[in-house]
Each structure stands twice: as C-alpha cells, then as structure tokens.
Amino acid sequence: MATTPPRWQEKAAAKRQAIFEAIPAQWRIQERLPSDDEQPDVTGKYIQQYLTDREIEITECDALSITERTTTGAWTALEVTEAFCHRAAIAHQLVNCLLEIFFDQAITSAKALDAYFAEHKKPLGPLHGLPVSLKDQFHIKGVETTIGYVGWIGTFEGQRKLETSARTHESELVRELRNLGAVLFCKTSVPTTLMAAETANNIVGYTWNPTNRHLSAGGSSGGEGALIALRGSPAGFGTDIGGSIRLPATFNGIFGLRPSAGRMPYEGAANTMDGQNCMLSVVGPMATTARSLKLLFKAVLLQEPWYHDPLALQLPWREAVEQQAARDRLCFGIMYDDGKVQPHPPVKRALALVRRLLEAQGHRVIEWNPPSHQTAFDIAMQIFHLDGRADIQAHLALSGEEQRAECFLQPSEPQNAMQIAALNIQKRQYQKEYLVYWNSTAALTGTGRPVDALICSTCPYAAFLPGQYKHGDTPFVNVLDYPAVVFPVTYADRVVDKAERPDVFLSEMDEVIQSQYDCDVAHGAPVGLQLVGRRLEDEKVLALVEYVGRLLQKDTQST
C-alpha cells in the first residue's frame, strides 16, 4: 500500500511548483538538464547558451557599470531588468537558488522608472534601474517570505494566515532600495532556520555551487551567492550572524561585506531567534566586484536609515575613513591558520599569493597572533544556543517538518538572565582583549599605527561537498562586531594544490579537516579570503578590498 506523503510535503511541493511556474514559459528549460557529473560547472559559457548576446552583455556588467548606464539613460531599466530576470530564471533551474520570483512586479517597476526618467530627465536615485536580489528574509509587498519554513507558507512569519495579495508590509531596506531606484525581482534561498553553512530547505531543496555542482553554495545566504555567481543578479543583500554572507561569498567567488552592526537597516525583516541581542545578525551587500559593494552600501546610507531603524547608527559614509586606505604604506596582519585547523592547499596558496602581492607594493605583512579565535567560536555557539532551539522548533512545528541535518543547532537547555549576563561579560572581555592586541601591533607595523586590516581565511575549504562543513573561522568577526569583506582570490587547481600531509596537526579536528581534502573534488572551486577591519570602519575595509582586488586582477592578467 502506498503511503500518502505528510501534509507539509504537499505544501512544500506546491510552493516549489508555484516558484517554478512564476518563471515565464519561454524561459523554462525544455531539454533534459545535464547531471552534475556531466556538467559540474554551469557558469560562463554554459549558462550563456540560454541567453542572447545582448542579455549576456548586460548581465555580465557589474552593478556600478549598470548604474552608469541606467542612471544616464544609456540603458533602460526595462531591458536590464528583463535580462536579469531571464538569467535568474535559468540560474534557478540550474542550482535551486530562488525562493520567490516576482518578475511581473519587477517589470512594472522598471517601466515606472523608465517613465520617471523620460519625464524628469534624471534618475530616481543612484540605483535607478539596478536589479537587486534579496535573501528571503526581507518583506516585499505582494510576495511571500518563508525563510525556508514550510509552516510560513501562506502566513505572515508563521503568525497568521495572509494571502499574497494582502501583503503590504515592506522591510525598511526594501523601502530604501525602492527610493534609490533599485528594481526588486527575486528572493534567494536560505537554509531552514538560517543556522547552517550550506543552503537547503524542504521547499526548493539544496542550492548547488554553480562552479561545481557537486559542491555546496554555502550558507546561509547561499541563494544569493549562487545567483550572483551565475550573474543572475548583479548585486544583492544577505545577512550574517556567524558567516552567512562571507561563506557563500567565499564558495561562489564573489565579494560580500559583513558590515558592523548598525550600519545597514534590519528593521522589519524576518529573522531566526528574533530578539536575541547578545550578537546581532547584520545585513550586508554581496556582488561581483568590490566597487559594487561600495555602491550599494553608500547608496543605502544616503537614505539615512537611522531615522527609520532604531538599531541603525547615525553614521553616513565617511570619506575620511575611506581615505585611510589610500596611504602609500600599509600594514596587514595575516593569519595562516586559526590555531586549531590549517586551511586546505588552495586556501594556503591564496594567502601566500595575497601576501606576495602586498609586499611587492611595499606594504608590510605581519603574522597575526590574536586572542584565541576558538574562544570567540565558543562564545558564538553559546549565543546561538541561548533559547535551546525554542524559536526554531516552534516554527518547524507549524508544519511538522523536522530540523534538517544542515542546521548545526544541537539540543540544549534555554539559558536564564544570569547565564546570559555572564556570557555578555565574557564576550565583552574577549572584545577588549582583541582591542588591546590590535592596538599592540603599532609596535610592529612600521607605520606608526596598528595594522590597517587582517587578512585570513573564512574556513579551510575552497568549497565543500554537502554535509562536509566541519569548521570555519568566521564567527570571531561577529563576536567582535568588526567589518569584514570576502574577496575572490583564485580557483582550486588539482595540479597545483596537491594534498600534502601537514608536518603537524593542530588538533584532532585538523586531522579530520585535512583528511577531507581531495584535489580532484575541489578542482575549479573558487577560493576566497576575508579582510577584516576595526569596528565601524566599513568604509576602510571596502576601499582596501577594492585595492587588493585590483592587485589580484593585475596579477591574473600578467600570468
């Protein structure tokens, strides 16, 4: 006797189908898709086959190039929007990266922007006509938000039933993006609960790495990462409470900024464990170039989010902080491992490459020996477990779906006010120790000031097979609340990046991680690093990453 699938599976299937059906028929891929083995890499030439030359031209521009054309009337918002809608539709069919598709609304917006330009002979704002994708935490009128929970389908954050047509609430970021002239067209996939380093949910399934579809796109902003890597969106916004912008940026070969808390507006967005305030999740841009991150970050600040989001800080874009990156002689800290785990060969090579390029420009690079990142990791894990999973279990229970394996939250007891206060003190003390360490580097830099930034890996992997993510070095940034930008450096190469047994293992975990490396599996995967600055110096890290990105580009062109 055949058993009927549980009701939540039906709901999920219906939603999955609805997402697919939001793709116009002419953009649905009719032929059989190749398997991962047949076609692991679906970027570049592969996805281009579905597009016209003009669509390729448009979608392979970065966000800044696009706005240079759409804000001057060289390109219409409509043409740009349609090109990205098409490419995003293909991307979704290749790697499962979208949770919401609303191309109709996007095209209506684009037409209105074109009409505005025709009438006023000027753009609505600095993002006029730029398609921007959003992680599925942001509310948009007429569009659902599920953050991957089956129980949120057809409701407002699982709290009450709500027809799509009745959805009028918009997150503050959405309001600001509209004011700036951006065109919203899709929302990207997330792991159910958001607490995962890879992206999978019971609605659209697993989001694959477009460069190598055996591998993960990372998480939790993995839909964003994969979509942008496929140029299905020029830029978007993710969120990061433990690495959720930086890990997908790393694995997808794109740029991603985890800003300091309070720079970008989170107001009115859906979240996991909302109200947990020991360590805040932050909103940040992801894009194909560093200058595009700056474009988006700066544009949002023009909207003065601090007058609309009570947690946003009154800090406009500060040229003076940006200019600190323009000095002739800089000094960087570099961290080859986090003391517990050594990175895989491609990541080691990336660190060495960046060091060489910086030193060749006359900058100093010193080794970074900070307060233990493991301590920060433990603090972050305690914070993630404060409510003993009460919030996520309540949301899973709405539909009856189970916690997926990707979610790293373990069963635990909810903490009380005294335990939380003690943890806040522990965190503050760690932050203080790190400040003291950072200040102390002034004696080593030769510049008369402490290091300008730290460069380190986000995790040992180039990219990883589903279920294989065991360790990373992103949460220290969240504990410290420092700005950090991930930038792409190179690609894993089976010839150059041979597996080598390290002379020593730093820990049992190191031994496990090293045994995971297989140069054939990693081959072709993007390799990224993170550049970390001092708290609230987001302008400086963006400028430094733009600079490092130029050095890398020159190096690639010369070799």
Next chain:
Amino acid sequence: MATTPPRWQEKAAAKRQAIFEAIPAQWRIQERLPSDDEQPDVTGKYIQQYLTDREIEITECDALSITERTTTGAWTALEVTEAFCHRAAIAHQLVNCLLEIFFDQAITSAKALDAYFAEHKKPLGPLHGLPVSLKDQFHIKGVETTIGYVGWIGTFEGQRKLETSARTHESELVRELRNLGAVLFCKTSVPTTLMAAETANNIVGYTWNPTNRHLSAGGSSGGEGALIALRGSPAGFGTDIGGSIRLPATFNGIFGLRPSAGRMPYEGAANTMDGQNCMLSVVGPMATTARSLKLLFKAVLLQEPWYHDPLALQLPWREAVEQQAARDRLCFGIMYDDGKVQPHPPVKRALALVRRLLEAQGHRVIEWNPPSHQTAFDIAMQIFHLDGRADIQAHLALSGEEQRAECFLQPSEPQNAMQIAALNIQKRQYQKEYLVYWNSTAALTGTGRPVDALICSTCPYAAFLPGQYKHGDTPFVNVLDYPAVVFPVTYADRVVDKAERPDVFLSEMDEVIQSQYDCDVAHGAPVGLQLVGRRLEDEKVLALVEYVGRLLQKDTQST
C-alpha cells in the same frame, strides 16, 4: 543585656570612620552642626563660611573657567585642587555625599601636573589641573570601590579580598581623564544596588539635598549631584540606566547629560547587574554649567575611547551636529505631563517659563503626543527585573546586609532567553514607533524638519522627602537611547507655587502624587527639566541646552 551589632554594621562603621579620617584634621568641622530645621540650606553663604575668599573664588568658577586658568598657567593645579578638596570635605560633612576621599593622591597628581607645565610650558591636556569627581563605580588605583555594598569593602567587586595598596586596576574613563590632565580627588556616594531614585547606603547613610536638607539629593548619582551643587567639585561623571544622572541633576539644580549609549567609556567600571545588555547604563558628565558638560564630553572623545572600550562607538565630536542647534528658527516639542501624572506646580511653572522664553525668540513650541511613556516605563522595569534580583542579592549576601528600602526592585522570577528576546522585540517596536512619531512632527514644526528637541520634566517633583519618590519620566529616554540633558530652570517658591487641586486627575497615581505636594516643604528646592534629542545627536542637545540656559540666565537677570 546589650546585643552586639552584626558584623556588617561594624565593617560599615569602620569604613564610614575611615572616610571621615581621610579628611585632614584642619578641615574637620569642630563645632556642632546645625540641624536640618535650623539650617536647611547649606549652599552659598553657609558653606562659604568655612572657606577663604580665594577658595571661594576658585571653587565657584565653572569647569571651563577653571581650565582656562589652569591650562594657561594662571592658576596652579595644586591651588585649585586644594581648594576643591577642602570644599568637598566640608560638603561631605554637611550632606554625606562621598564614599571615597583620596586628597593625598590628588595633591600628588596636581604637583606632577604643575611640574609638567613648568617643564613643557604647556598643559598636559584640555583638562589640565581640573578636579573631577566620580561616582563610586569607577576603579582608581589605591582606592576602594564599593558602590555602597558593605560586602565589597576590602575586596575587588566583592569577588576577592584586595588590599587598598594592591589596587592597580583603573577604569578606562579614569585612564582617559588622567591623560587629559584631570585631577581625581574623591568618589561620590550611591544608593546600595544603584537601583534607586535617592542615595543612601549602609556605609555613609543618606545623602541630603544641599539646598534643603529635609529633601533628597536624588539618585543614583546623588553624591555627585549634592557635591557639585555645593561646589565641592566643578564637574564629575555619573551613570544613568533609568534616570540616575538626570534625577540628581534635577534636584540639585545642576546640569547633567545622559549621553547616547556608546559615546562615553564604561569599560572597566563596576556595575549592578553587569552583563545585562537589553538596555545599557551609560556614563555622563554632571556640572554647574552646560558648557562644562561639553568640555568634559568633548575632552573624553579626544581620547578615542572606541579604541579602548569595545562598546564605545567611533564617533568623535561632530561640529556639524552641534551646528544644527545654531539655526535661527528652531522647533521644540513640549510635554506638560506624561499622560499618567501631572507635575507639581513649580515644575509646571518651569515648563511654561521655558516655552515663553523660546517663543519670545521666534522659535516654535508644539505639544508632544508620543507613544505612551508608560509603555517605556514598563519595559524599563521589566529589564531591571530580568534576573529577579539575583545579582544584587548575591552582593548583599556577602555581608548579610539587607536590601534597603530606597531600592525599587521587587521580588520576581528570573527570565529566560525566550522571555528576554520577546522583551527586546517589544522594546525595538516601541523605539520604532517613537521614531515614526518624531519624524511625523515635520508636518507641524514649520521648519521643514521634525522637532529639534523635546522638553519635558524628569519627574513631578522639584525635590522630594526621603521615601516619597513614586513616579518619574526618565526611563523612556533609556529605552529609546536618546541623549538628554537636565538643566536648572528655577526654584520652588511657596508664594508662587501654591498647591492647586487639578481639574482632573490623570490616574490614581496622579492623585497620590498631587497629594504629596506641599509648597512649604518644596520651598527653595531647585526645579530642573530635561531636553531630549535624537539618538547619537549628543552634540546638538548640549548646544541647545547651552542656548536655553543663556535665555534663562538673561531672564533671571532681567527680573
């Protein structure tokens, strides 16, 4: 049979005696002190009798005037320090305002500053030679910190025994003040637990209002308030989590700034319920003039606290924000009552006076109808009760002393992570509603922008009899995290401020509060108000209060 007092009473008495004995013998008042009835007001002429003309000249200057002389060599740090030590010693004997006296250390510091000036022909910093008093939460080498707990005597924060000579830890603010050239000379009294609107502990007893010693000096920075009102210190620093700077500033007729969180460094200071981070206590200056608040605030920012305190924000003094107060036409919101309780007649008169003066200058004043301040009050009270008094009970238990009646914390259950998260969301929603309301006033101001500031009372009282504080309107500022400055307006007058039965009572509490008013009891008490600005616009509220203060001064001189 006589019973022996409990051991904690002996320890408290010994500490009380040690504080007294830190006063040089020649500064101890030998004659019988008049009773409160004989001499309620010990400010002005009364305290002057103990001082030389030169000491009066020095101590009746404000902090800015003093630094104008000490940073130019016109006055020595030593002479200024000795004058304030003397006056502070008298003040303590009159109103019980000090918890730590370390004049020897101050005189050593002053001599070192004079030697520095002699050698370098320039001051050490902008506060060179300025005596600065501190609430007894800040750690200073060679000095105890008890925050009023008997159980902290002879220990470091109650955690371990520590001889005074072994105390080397200094709070970040203390380090910065030393760098700026300030002279630290005493620490001021606080209510045990800090959670009280008046100041009393089992060590030095009750801190009286110097203008009327029947009345309270307020709390929790009540020692600061009383000391500065008596000109025993030109300026000092208190802390405020629910009104603890603003209430004593109000009752003592001085100025006090509750800054936005993150402007002034709290790092390394003792606190009650440390680690509670739903609503942070903040450090702020208290002084006899608005310009002195600015002097201290600006000076501390020059030390870049954000590189030393992980919770401090990278926000130097911003002239542009200050300049927003210099516009010809401003608009103020005014709130005559908080919707629950009407202020007493002297406070009503103060509000009417300030309105009249502002309107006479061509500014607009509009009535303020914000989201309920009662909601904010309830949120604040929930935050104060998060740990169910676990922290304070642990500290009280160290000595066996009981919770004093002044402390408003009631028995309650500790909250868990889910309850705290829900409260954080409630607070954020309230903050958002208030932002929306503030923005909405742009339609009413006639300036094209929302109100520049709100003016309202801090509580219904001019000042109050011990145990009589029942209601106040300070915590909404903490919930919102807005900067607020208290400024003195007038004095209660038994002739002008007759008790009048209001037409209506706003609540049962209003009826209670109105019945408390007695124009004879209040007579002579200072009346202050608060001016509240937008989050992080501390520069603007300081400039506005300086302006309002000038209008009030001119008005006083002309009548």
